[in-house]
Amino acid sequence: MSTSLPAPAPANSPEPGTGLPLAPAFSPLYQQIKALLLHSLQNGEWKPGEPIPSEVELAARFRVSQGTVRKAIDELAADNLLLRRQGKGTFVATHAEQHVSYRFLRLHPDHGNPDADGPAERQILSCQRLRAPADVATALGLRSGDTAVQVLRVLAFQGRPTILEQIWLPGTPFKGLTLELLTQDQGPMYALFERQFGLSMVRAEEKIKAVAADPDAAERLAVATGTPLLSVERLAYTYQDTPMELRRGLYRTEHHHYRNQLS
Amino acid sequence: MSTSLPAPAPANSPEPGTGLPLAPAFSPLYQQIKALLLHSLQNGEWKPGEPIPSEVELAARFRVSQGTVRKAIDELAADNLLLRRQGKGTFVATHAEQHVSYRFLRLHPDHGNPDADGPAERQILSCQRLRAPADVATALGLRSGDTAVQVLRVLAFQGRPTILEQIWLPGTPFKGLTLELLTQDQGPMYALFERQFGLSMVRAEEKIKAVAADPDAAERLAVATGTPLLSVERLAYTYQDTPMELRRGLYRTEHHHYRNQLS
């Protein structure tokens, strides 16, 4: 059998017209399947939390052996885009109904298990539509002057304000995001983004520094000005690897720490 | 064919003698192969940087199909214990001759690529054998009062002292570690551990906080007392998941940041 797909198959061998096979342009079948699955995910054909079709069904749809779709799904599951559950099916990953309440939050209490603090108390301070500052526009791929949504909020654990966040979102995809929506909602903000705007935050990069609390941050976090804080700048991406959120957080670390696994 | 191995096969079905199959005790063949490969790695049968036998050879040795050893190797490669190179073979991961000079160091310069700073200038401040403090002993699984090696060092980038590290190692496995050895060596410290002591650091956990520089750290890092610093406490493990190193680092972050990928 040929290693390319019937209908939407990308070129799999060096272009016959050109004499310059600069890029080998070889992509395995399962990678093509993976790309097709990714398209279905980003098109919303299967929504977060829902099951995708079974492996045999997908194999039939793509005219491919089950082993090949298995390998495609394996990679998507390794990237946490899909979730396999033996005997039940394969499900689209979601930030809602997750056992860990905040999938991307790496702050843990110093003592006890990750959820020892109980649920976070959340307080939205503001939600405004502004012209994106230059650095924000750059990070989010906006044109300078484009409008963006800025959200300020504080998370408290056990009554102690611990995280102050400044969140920037591109204005167009997030049209209709209001303070009411944010205030009434409970559960992770990323779950709300999935429900209300069909935007799934799939991966993120964080840049961490140690900074001194300025007077404003110090007041909101109830610490002395100059207290060392973790500065966590997160850029979150959707399926298409499009940056969709810039989040600047200040974390108190007297009773918590940022945890990371290396390998 | 049965799903257990001829010679050293762990029980694969509920024990016939007991009526309490509390743990299903089912482990797939490829997991058993993986465990055998891990033993060979930790026994030093194949050393860091060296190739392991080919898939067909391993399949013959274990009386198993190539696909099964493939799956075992796949998982070890995903954990960064092995490195596959098409056409050449599968190699034992190493901290030496790695393209990235420090596999576990997540500190990046704010501008430019990760290696824009050039090689780090390293200075060993001290290397002593001491009785392990209680917290160190606990972390390393030592008895209180056991002897440990403490190393202090500073890393500088572009002439600017940036990292101050206090490293604790269990005394017995690291018998013979001296200041001379550390000073004369070039290349990552973990590579020296592999060569001299046959100990491979395979994964690590880091706990990060923001702290103020105390007078001593401030002097060694050439900053003002009270300057916010990243406190990075790393516990590094060998193959057997045995903690083998406790490393407490203070990072300056005026021109660098700690980078992390979330998914």
Added chain:
DNA sequence: GAGTGGTCTAGACCACCTT
């Protein structure tokens, strides 16, 4: 050309969940 890892297939069987 020979050896290595990488892909793809087809079929059998197993473990888990639901009905």
Added chain:
DNA sequence: AGGTGGTCTAGACCACTCC
């Protein structure tokens, strides 16, 4: 019982590396 994902096999062929 029937569906789902999970394991294992055997064989064919492909891409990459080295001689």
